[in-house]
Amino acid sequence: MKAGEPEEFIVDGRRLDGRRMDELRPLKIEAGVLKRADGSAYVEWGGNKVLAACYGPKEIHPRHEANPKRAVLRTYYSMAPFSVYERKRPGPDRRSMEISKVTRQALESVVFTHLYPMTAIDVFIEILQAQAGTRCAGITAASVALADAGIPMRDLVPACAAGKVGGHIVLDLFDVEDNYGEADLPVAIVPRTGEICLMQMDGNLTQEEFEQAFELAIKGCMQVYEKQKEALRKAYEKRSEE
C-alpha cells in the first residue's frame, strides 16, 4: 500500500468525496471569458480549473508548416507551476506533449479545417488548478473555445473519464481515486454520431470491466456535452443583449 492510500474507496455506497458511482464532479463551463482571444472557455470541474483560448484562423508561422489543403490545428496543453501539490517545472514535459497530441487529434476529427487552407488555428489549454482529469477538462474547454471563436465544426467534443477504484467502476475520478485506483479510462466523443475521438487507458481491467467503464465514460461525456451547449447558449444570449 502506497503512502496516503485510503483503506476504502467506497463507504456506504458513496465515494470519498460523497459522490455516487456514476456521478460527475460539479461542472461549470463558461464561454467567451477572455477579451483578446478569438474564442475562449473556462471550465471548473471539481477541483480542476482550466482556461482554453482559440486564436485563428490566422497566418501561419513558421510558413513551411502551412498546408495547402487545410488549416493546421495546433494545440498546446500546459500546466501552471502552481496547479499541483508539488511545483511543476514550467514548460512542456513528456506528459504534456502527449496530451497535446491526443487533444489535437480528438479536435481534428470535428473541425472543418479544409475551409481555411494555409492558415493556423491555435488552441491553448492552461491548467490553473488540477484535481485529476485535466486532459478531459482541457478538451472539453478547448472545443467550447473553438466554437466560441466561430470555427466551423461538425460537433463539440466533450470528454470524461471512467475508471476502477476499490473494485468498483466509477465515473470521473478525482485525484485520490486517480492516484490509488486500479484504472483510468479517459474518453472523448463526437456526440451527434457517437464516434470515439479520444481513448486512453492505464491500469487493469477485464473485458467486462472495460466495456462497463467505456459505457459509463460515454454517458459522462453526454452530460458534459449538455453543459457545453448551455455555456455557448448563455454566451450568445449575453452578447445579443449587449
Add this chain to the structure above:
Amino acid sequence: MNQDIIADIRKDHVERLLDEGRRVDGRGFDEYRKVSVEVGVNERAEGSALVTLGRTRVMVGVKLAVGMPFPDMPDSGVLTTNAELIPLASPTFERGPPDEDTVELARVVDRAIRESGCIELEKLCIEEGELVWIVFIDLHPLDYDGNLFDACTLGAIAALKNTYMPKLEDGKVDYKTRTEEKLPVRDTPVEVTYCKIGRHILLDPCLEEEEVLDARLTVGYNEKGEIVAMQKGGSGTFTKEEIVDIVRKGREKAEFLRQHIPG
C-alpha cells in the same frame, strides 16, 4: 503540395484495394506480419532484444543503474522508458530533441510495462529511501516500416525477461561482472495495434497503411488477458462497437505475439 497530392493518391489506392478485400502487402486484415524476436543481442546491455516485424526492426536495450528512489516510493525501484527515433531508421525521422511521436511511443510502451506491474520493482530496493535499482528501457528503431508500438513493447518485455543483474559492490555497479541473477519479471505484457482506413479495420499497419490511416488503437494486455493500457491515435474516429470488437479480438493476437518471446 506535391507530397500532399501523393498522399491522397496513395490513400485512394490503399482504400480501393481494401474495398476489394486486399491489403497492400497481401496480408489478411487480421494478420500480423512475420514476427521474430531475438534476445541477448547486445553484450553491453544487461538485457536486449531485436524484434523484426515485417520490415520494421527495433533494438531494445535494458540498462541498470543505481540511484535514489522517488520520495513517495522509498522502497521501490524506478522504471524509465525512452525512445529515440534516429534518422538512420527513416527519411522522416529528424535529429534533435524528441518530438511528440517519439514521446508518445515511449509513453505508450511504458504504460503497458508499468501498469501490468511486470517488473517486481519492490524487489529492486537496495536500501530503503537511499538506494534502489533504476531500470532504463531504451527503444531504438533501426528500420521503420510501421507499427513501432507493438514491435517496441514486444522488444521491451523480451529484453526485460532476458536481463541479468550486474554485480553490486559498496553501492557501485560493476558492469563488467554479470551475476546469474535475473531481473525479477512476473508478467509478459504485449501491445496489439489495429488501424482504421476508411471503413476497414486492420491489424498491424505497415508503413504504407500507417501513412494514410484515419485512426489507430493500441491495446496492452497482461498474461491473464486483462487490459493494462490503451491509446487511440490519428485524427479519425472509431465507433463504440469497433473499439469493443478490437479490444476483444486483440487478446488472442497478444497471445500470438507472446509466443515469439524466447525463453
